[in-house]
Amino acid sequence: MSDGKKQDEEKYRLLAEHSQDGMFLATGYKLVYANNALLRILGAHSFEELKEKNMLTLLEKEDAQRIKKDVRKALKGELLERVYEVKATRLDGVPIFISLSMKKVEYAGKPHALGVVRDITARKKTEENLRKSEELFRSVVEHSHGGVLIVDDAHRFVYANDEFCRLLGYSPEELIGRDFREFLDEESREFVADRYLRRQRGEEIPSRYEFTVVAKNGEKRHVEISSATITDSEGNVRTVAQLLDITERKRAEKMQSSAYKISEAVHSTQDFKELLRSIHHIIDELMPAKNFIALYDEDTETFSLPYFVDEYDTSVDPSNLRYGMTGHVLQTGHSILADKKKIFELREKEGIKRIGHDAVCWLGVPLKIRDATIGVLAVQSYTEGMSYTERDREMLEFV
Structure with a gap:
């Protein structure tokens, strides 16, 4: 060599x-x-x-x-x-x-x-620990009682956990890649988007606030959001947020507030018709309220209408009310929530007569003093797609 x-x-x-x-x-x-x-x-x-x-x-x-x-x-x-x-x-x-x-x-x-x-x-152990941490994080997020989502700097969903999907009624595949602003009601859209952009720019703004989302079935839900801006491993700016459904809490607050307002009106209003008008306005804050109040006189076995507001009928003969839905509520002492189909069934089975224009949805609750039913408070909707719910029934019964 x-x-x-x-x-x-x-x-x-x-x-x-x-x-x-x-x-x-x-x-x-x-x-x-x-x-x-x-x-x-x-x-x-x-x-x-x-x-x-x-x-x-x-x-x-x-x-x-x-x-x-x-x-x-x-x-x-x-x-x-x-x-x-x-x-x-x-x-x-x-x-x-x-x-x-x-x-x-x-x-x-x-x-x-x-x-x-x-x-x-050593690297493999680090990767394995990271994988386990990611699995733990995903498990915690997926089983969270709150909705968790991640959106990119173009407002698009990058991730949504099961609870958030359940809240809106969409599958993850239906959400990923779509603009999160699509799922806000009109009032919330500009407000949330403005806060989002300001946070992306690094401005100091409150991370917790409330707004309203619209589910796939059209139902509006009140949510409280807590969010933070992060930068991922590739330098992309992301917003991570947790949402809590506070619809029931807001509804309970409204009910308590309405009950308080009615109590105040009872003590401060001298005129009976003015009192009923105040009650109508208070109910109208809770739900669409084209309503009337029918009081029943046991001695004469007749109804009177001290308050009446309707979209179509300017007046109704009180003597006919005992044969319609109002009379059925008075007779049973129980509230009725009925859509078109239910109204038709009651007419067929119970012999209830048609009074005034047909409603898309009718809700009536008994007015009681102790155990005695003295009248009926009723609201009705004539608009397709605008129906009352069991929650509305609970609200009206509470108020």
Whole structure:
């Protein structure tokens, strides 16, 4: 061997011996050379100890077969350099993860495999811990009692958990990629969008506030949002928010407020008709209230209408009320919530007569003093799609 070649070989050996990566040279499956870093990584005390081993036996069977097949191809020049990340077992029995890359080289006039091995156990543990943390986070988010969502800087949904989807009545696939402003009512849209943009610009604004969303079925829900702006690993600005459905809380607050207002009106209003007008306005804040109040006189067995507001009928003969829905509420002492179909059924089964224009939805509750029913408070809707609900019934009964 010429002096030049000896110097080159010595230089490469020096580099290999001081490398932090394990390096080896093999022909077939027989080691010709291994540096100190490889001995350390694989737990070998000497090259002779490692030389006795077929390195593929240190790998899991499936990985060993795959690499063995690729080595054959590489030695024939059919395969380019490839990197494997596999699980291995050191000579002392300790499991590790390694990164293994090999390529074909010529050494001493024969084809050899030149390999580089890195211990990536720490990285794999970090990745596994991160994966577990992500799974834990996802589990917590998915089982949260509040809606959780992430939107990008173009207002589009990036993520929505199950509770948020349930709140709106959409599947995740129906939400992802859509503008979150589509699901706000008109009053909330500008308000929320303005806060969103100001937060994206880094302005200091309250992170918790209330607004109204519109579900797939058209129902409006009051929500309280708490949000924060983050930057993801790729530098994209995201807004992460948690929503709590506060519809029932807001409804309870309204009911309490209405009851208080009615109580105040009773004590402060001298004129009876003015009192009824005040009660109508208070109810109108809770629900669409084209309503009337019918009082019943037991002695004369007749109704009177001290207050009447209707979209179509300017007046109704009180004497007819006892034969209609109003009379049925008085007779049973129970409230009635009826859509068109229910109204028709009551007419067919109970002999209830049609009084005035047909309503799309009718809701009546008994007015009681102690256990005695003295009249009926009724509201009705003539607009398709605008119906009363069980919650409206509860509100009217409460008030």
